[in-house]
Amino acid sequence: MNSPVLSLRGLERTYVTEAGKLTVLRGADLDVYPGEVVGLIGPSGSGKSSLLHAAGLLERPDAGIVAVDGKDCSKLSERQRTKVRLSTVGFVYQFHHLLPEFSAAENVEMPQMIAGKGRGEARERAVALLSQLGLSARVDHQPGQMSGGEQQRVAIARALANSPKLLLADEPTGNLDPATSAATFQALYDLARGQGVAALIATHNMELARYMDRVFALRDGHLEPQTF
Ligand SMILES: Nc1ncnc2c1ncn2[C@@H]1O[C@H](COP(=O)(O)OP(=O)(O)OP(=O)(O)O)[C@@H](O)[C@H]1O
Numbered sequence: 001m002n003s004p005v006l007s008l009r010g011l012e013r014t015y016v017t018e019a020g021k022l023t024v025l026r027g028a029d030l031d032v033y034p035g036e037v038v039g040l041i042g043p044s045g046s047g048k049s050s051l052l053h054a055a056g057l058l059e060r061p062d063a064g065i066v067a068v069d070g071k072d073c074s075k076l077s078e079r080q081r082t083k084v085r086l087s088t089v090g091f092v093y094q095f096h097h098l099l100p101e102f103s104a105a106e107n108v109e110m111p112q113m114i115a116g117k118g119r120g121e122a123r124e125r126a127v128a129l130l131s132q133l134g135l136s137a138r139v140d141h142q143p144g145q146m147s148g149g150e151q152q153r154v155a156i157a158r159a160l161a162n163s164p165k166l167l168l169a170d171e172p173t174g175n176l177d178p179a180t181s182a183a184t185f186q187a188l189y190d191l192a193r194g195q196g197v198a199a200l201i202a203t204h205n206m207e208l209a210r211y212m213d214r215v216f217a218l219r220d221g222h223l224e225p226q227t228f
Contacts (some may be wrong), residue, residue, distance in 0.1 A: 013057035032166070
């Protein structure tokens with residue numbers, strides 16, 4: 001069997017605020033393998049974003065191990081963690097955060113050029129990804145000229161532009177109407193599966209969760225496998 005792209009072991013996270021301590025992760029364990037789309041569900045405030053931030057090396061848990069692509073990142077420096085993140089992880093958020101003055105293709109070219117690719121190669125990959133997401137007629141449009149679902153597809157293409165092994169998505173369709181949400185999720189699912197990416201997707205949408213390969217619920221800081 002393949003090795004997991006993401007392994008979480010015994011993740012713990014407590015926030016200390018003026019109002020007191022709030023523990024959101026109490027020993028969360030998870031493995032996500034190449035080519036599978038895993039859902040993360042749980043009530044608002046249960047810690048889904050906190051878990052994604054730890055998995056994506058944006059924040060450090062208080063305890064536990066985050067291994068990305070077989071590498072235990074817990075003891076790496078911030079600089080080393082940033083390097084792993086940029087080379088291995090793609091993110092999609094609820095809001096697309098596209099650069100409004102750039103076209104769809106340019107938004108997808110940007111992270112590739114930052115990673116050192118030439119303009120031609122970056123453009124070719126951007127057009128290919130956008131076409132796979134059904135946006136070949138929107139390549140040179142700016143985000144403001146596109147619908148919410150189209151904008152979110154561009155954000156998905158941008159997240160996959162540098163061929164990450166791990167895709168983390170936090171409510172990627174949370175801002176869309178039900179039909180657009182379903183279509184956008186399907187596009188994300190097909191592309192992630194097709195590219196062999198390990199995807200972890202937080203969602204409140206139980207209809208979409210049913211289509212994922214495996215689903216875990218965050219309850220009391222632990223991850224519990226769900227069956228439908
Ligand atoms: N930086 C922080 N400082 C203090 N508390 C925080 C911080 N980040 C998150 N929290 C709190 O931790 C809890 C879990 O937040 P988190 O965003 O991880 O939950 P979530 O399951 O993603 O919620 P939602 O579904 O509403 O997005 C919430 O009660 C939140 O207010």
